[in-house]
Amino acid sequence: MSGHGDPIPMMSQRGPALCGEAHVPGDKSISHRSLILGAMAVGETMIEGLLEGQDVLDTAKAMRAFGAEVTDHGQGRWSVHGVGVGGFAEPAGVIDCGNSGTGVRLIMGAMATTPITVTFTGDASLCSRPMGRVTDPLALFGAKAEGREGGRLPMTITGAKEPMPVRYTVPVPSAQVKSAVLLAGLGAPGQTVVIEQEATRDHTERMLAGFGAEITVEESDEGRVITLTGQPELRPQHIVVPRDPSSAAFPVCAALIAEGSDVLVPNIGLNPTRAGLFETLREMGADLTYENPREEGGEPVADLRAKFSPDMKGIEVPPARAASMIDEYPVLSVVAAFAQGPTVMRGVKELRVKESDRIDAMAQGLRAAGVEVEEGEDWWIVHGRGHGNVPGGATAESRLDHRIAMSFLVMGLATTEPMRVDDGGPIATSFPVFEPLMTGLGARVARA
Ligand SMILES: O=C(O)C1=C[C@@H](OP(=O)(O)O)[C@@H](O)[C@H](O)C1
Ligand SMILES: C=C(OP(=O)(O)O)C(=O)O
Known part of the structure; x- marks a missing residue:
């Protein structure tokens, strides 16, 4: 059985506004x-x-x-x-x-x-x-x-x-x-x-x-x-891989919650089967715009601009949208903590069989950071405290799950006290340049 080597503890904390361009890796x-x-x-x-x-x-x-x-x-x-x-x-x-x-x-x-x-x-x-x-x-x-x-x-x-x-x-x-x-x-x-x-x-x-x-x-x-x-002869192709909307989610959500931020995330694939998070954030009142929308290689693509959004509101996420944002619920739950009122997520049983049980992993870390979370087998509700009111100051377990580690590191950019994760090692599975990309925007993310 393979492993990930020694744990890499990491932390994040409030700092200057995030600004600049975030060039996330391929899908x-x-x-x-x-x-x-x-x-x-x-x-x-x-x-x-x-x-x-x-x-x-x-x-x-x-x-x-x-x-x-x-x-x-x-x-x-x-x-x-x-x-x-x-x-x-x-x-x-x-x-x-x-x-x-x-x-x-x-x-x-x-x-x-x-x-x-x-x-x-x-x-x-x-x-x-x-x-x-x-x-x-x-x-x-x-x-x-x-x-x-x-x-x-x-x-x-x-x-x-x-x-x-x-x-x-x-x-x-x-x-x-x-x-x-x-x-x-x-x-x-x-x-x-x-x-x-x-x-x-x-x-x-x-x-x-x-x-x-x-x-x-x-x-x-x-x-x-x-x-x-069946049994075709497949013809070799020249493939240009679009940038990953699931990775773009992290700098986008960081910019929405970190005071004064304005971040551009260029060239993101917005295939409708993947873009549910961005739609949800806009419904919550996020200042998130699609600039320069275009088609590339048969896929819709745009540059995402995300700005600090202190007045977001919790919403009920339509269950029919779940598949199009299934990997983004962890980071959505972080944004939800900074919105006003409850964000309700239903029809998400699949989150329990990802790299970790993502409902349980997020609920435990959010609660430790002072956020109220309710959960059932296929639903959870995050009770938002509003901008400036999320205590933080906790160490979350990443449970061999890259998205859990990155979500809590994004959270720490806007909590009153820093956030820590016990192991940032799994981030390398999907977003190996996460740390330099975030620090390049001005984020205080570091190995601890
Ligand atoms: O087909 C894919 O590339 C993926 C499908 C999804 O998993 P499920 O098929 O288990 O929903 C998603 O969570 C995973 O990150 C990538
Ligand atoms: C669930 C994920 O990946 P996989 O199922 O490929 O491990 C993910 O990247 O969030």
Whole structure:
């Protein structure tokens, strides 16, 4: 089982207004998919702006273990020489996906219709997350999985020798499950159909079309019906990875709560399946604008300008929006603490099976910092105290969860007393330049 080395305690405190430009790294979801689909194409895919976070580096390493040639050309430029659909070789060792749910679940899908046997593992966080949601549909293709009780890693999967195409309705709103089934469908003859009742991020569908697969999406009474024709020859692509809205969330939210701030976060992908946080913040009264809106590589993109917003109000976040901001609830709960009145978040059970139980991790840290939080299995309410009234002065546990660590460090920029996190190490999984980027804006964030 992999680990993260020694804990890196960190702290943050109030200081000068944040100002300047925050150039956040490439999108994590799109970076994983670029490497995996690049490895399944025939020929050389070029990727620009790849996120060089640990999660994505672990996926790059895995693609090499399956026989693809993956080369780092420096400054975010990478190439992948793919082996074609069905061309994965059996890796010599265990595939260690570290902290990454996206990495392990998508790779399981990508190998499940090739007759090879692969053992997967990860860190303590990943080994506690449910994998049955992926191995159940992969079994319908003919893949066999053996793991720990409850469908946990480490787990060994033997891919189907004669895969069957599948029709599958995803039982939880999960882009990882949807994507695993679609990637497995690439190796099966005929049409694989995936139905999702709630729309989740659609990067896999968009990218499969870009690589030349035959894929259609229809809205029906059942939900979004995605039909993929298997066994295509995928054509290599030139991919420019947009900047990650989930990383942009941190400097944006910091600027909203830190007195006097005015921060520009340029070139952020605003795919509607990802942009729910920004919509929510605007409904709360945040001074957040989209400048220079445009299309790039088929995706809506804008420069986000966030200014200090002392008069935000708590709102009820529409549950239908949950999938489009699922990774942003931790940092939203921090902003909610500085708003007036309650922010109600419902339909968010999935937060309990991320890198940590994110409702519990945030509720405990917020309470320790003087903020009242109520919670149930699939909902929570943060009772905002208003700007200038949030005590802080607590040490929060990051629980091997990058988003928890970054959220509490953002919080400390506006609490009366500093905030500390016991381990900032996990931040490197998704946002390795978080600390210099934030200090570059003037934020007092440091190793403690
Ligand atoms: O497909 C993806 O790239 C992701 C899907 C989401 O997970 P679920 O599919 O578990 O909702 C999200 O939380 C994760 O950070 C990235
Ligand atoms: C949930 C996340 O990632 P993953 O599921 O890939 O570990 C995340 O980045 O917030």
